[in-house]
Amino acid sequence: MKHLGKRILAVAVVLGVTIGLIGLMSGKHFGQVKEQVQTKYLYAMDTYFILSAYGPEGEEALNQCEEKVMALEAALSVTQNDSDVVKVNTKGTAVVSEDTFLLIQKALTLCEETGGALDITLYPVLREWGFTTDSYQVPDEQELKLLLEKVDYQGIVAEESDRNIQVPQGAELDLGAVAKGYTGDCLIEIMQQNGVSSAMLDLGGNVQTLGSKPDGSPWRIAIRDPFYMNGEAGSVNEVGVLEVIDKCVITSGSYERYFEENGERYWHILDPADGCPADSGLVSVTVVGDSGVRCDGLSTALFVMGKDEAVDFWRQANDFEMILMTEDRELYITEGLEESFVCSEGWNATVISR
Ligand code: ADP
Ligand code: MG
Numbered sequence: 620m621k622h623l624g625k626r627i628l629a630v631a632v633v634l635g636v637t638i639g640l641i642g643l644m645s646g647k648h649f650g651q652v653k654e655q656v657q658t659k660y661l662y663a664m665d666t667y668f669i670l671s672a673y674g675p676e677g678e679e680a681l682n683q684c685e686e687k688v689m690a691l692e693a694a695l696s697v698t699q700n701d702s703d704v705v706k707v708n709t710k711g712t713a714v715v716s717e718d719t720f721l722l723i724q725k726a727l728t729l730c731e732e733t734g735g736a737l738d739i740t741l742y743p744v745l746r747e748w749g750f751t752t753d754s755y756q757v758p759d760e761q762e763l764k765l766l767l768e769k770v771d772y773q774g775i776v777a778e779e780s781d782r783n784i785q786v787p788q789g790a791e792l793d794l795g796a797v798a799k800g801y802t803g804d805c806l807i808e809i810m811q812q813n814g815v816s817s818a819m820l821d822l823g824g825n826v827q828t829l830g831s832k833p834d835g836s837p838w839r840i841a842i843r844d845p846f847y848m849n850g851e852a853g854s855v856n857e858v859g860v861l862e863v864i865d866k867c868v869i870t871s872g873s874y875e876r877y878f879e880e881n882g883e884r885y886w887h888i889l890d891p892a893d894g895c896p897a898d899s900g901l902v903s904v905t906v907v908g909d910s911g912v913r914c915d916g917l918s919t920a921l922f923v924m925g926k927d928e929a930v931d932f933w934r935q936a937n938d939f940e941m942i943l944m945t946e947d948r949e950l951y952i953t954e955g956l957e958e959s960f961v962c963s964e965g966w967n968a969t970v971i972s973r
Contacts, residue, residue, distance in 0.1 A: 673833045697794070698752070725801070727772060733924070739775075743770070746791075800914055803867065842868075845872050867910065906940075908938060
C-alpha cells in the first residue's frame with residue numbers, strides 16, 4: 620500500500636507540473652511570463668502543493684502562503700497531535716482557532732445543504748477502514764454499525780462567543796473533505812492582499828486560480844482520466860481541458876485513495892448512510908465555482924449522491940458547474956462549461972441542461 624501511495628503522489632506531481640506547464644507554455648509572451656512567475660512546491664496535508672504567482676509581489680505572497688499552509692495543517696490535521704481537530708476529538712470539547720471555527724461553520728452549512736451526504740463526523744468510521752493511517756482493512760459489519768450510530772453532524776455544537784466546538788460522545792471530526800478547499804481560499808486571499816492579480820494554485824489536484832494568465836488568456840486545467848491509473852489500453856492521461864478565469868476546479872475521485880482486498884476495491888469517499896465506500900456509479904466529480912471550500916465539500920457530497928441526485932442538486936443551486944464521470948466511462952458536463960471544456964481525442968461529453 621505504501622507503493623500505491625507513492626505512485627499516487629508521483630502522479631499528482633506529474634499532473635501538477637503538467638498543469639503548470641500548460642499554464643506557462645500557452646502564454647503569448649513566454650519569455651516574459653517565465654521571468655515573472657514564482658513557484659513554491661510544498662508537501663502538506665498528505666499531498667503536494669504547487670503554488671505559482673505572477674508579478675513582483677509573488678515571492679512575498681508565496682512566503683506568506685507557506686506559513687499559512689503550515690498553520691492550517693497544524694490546526695486541521697486529524698492525526699497531528701495538538702491540532703484543533705485532535706483536541707476536539709480527544710476531549711469532546713475544545714476552543715479552536717478562528718480558521719478552524721470558520722471552516723467548521725462553513726462545513727456544517729454544506730452538511731445541512733447536502734442532506735448529510737457530507738458529514739464531518741465520519742472520522743471513527745474512516746479510521747476503522749484505515750483511510751487516515753494507511754493501515755487499510757475492511758471493517759467488521761457489527762463494528763461498523765456501532766460506529767455509524769455516532770455519526771451525525773447535527774450533534775456538533777459550535778459556540779460563536781468563545782469559538783468552542785463540542786461533539787457528542789463517540790463522534791469525532793474529520794475535515795478532510797473541505798480542508799484543502801478552505802486552505803486554497805485563504806491562499807487566494809493572501810495573494811490579493813499582496814497585490815498579486817494572477818496566480819494558479821494546485822493543492823494536490825484541487826486547482827484554484829486568481830485572475831487570468833498575465834496575458835489575459837484563461838488558465839487551462841487538465842481534467843484527469845480516472846481510468847488512466849489502471850493502465851488500460853487506449854486510455855489517455857486526461858479526458859479534456861477546461862479553460863477558466865478566477866475559478867476553483869476541484870475534483871473528488873475514487874481513484875485518489877483506495878485499497879484492494881479479495882479482488883474488491885475500497886475507496887476513501889464514504890457514504891454516511893452505511894459507512895461504506897460510496898458506490899453511486901460515479902468515479903469522479905469535478906466542481907467548478909468561486910469558493911474553494913464549497914467546491915471541495917460539494918465534490919465529495921455529489922460523489923456520494925450519484926449522478927441523478929447531483930444533477931438535481933446542481934439545478935437547484937445555480938452557483939457552480941460540474942463534470943461527472945461514471946464507472947461506465949460516460950462523461951457529463953453541465954451547460955455552463957460547454958464553451959470552456961474541450962474533450963481529449965476519444966472522449967465525448969454529454970451536456971446536462973438546466
Ligand atoms: P481528496 O482529499 O482526495 O481530494 P475529497 O475532497 O473528496 O478528496 O475528500 C475525501 C476525504 O474526505 C476523505 O479522505 C475523508 O477524510 C473525508 N470523507 C470521506 N467521505 C466523506 C463524507 N461523506 N463526508 C465528509 N467527509 C468525508
Ligand atoms: Mg472534497
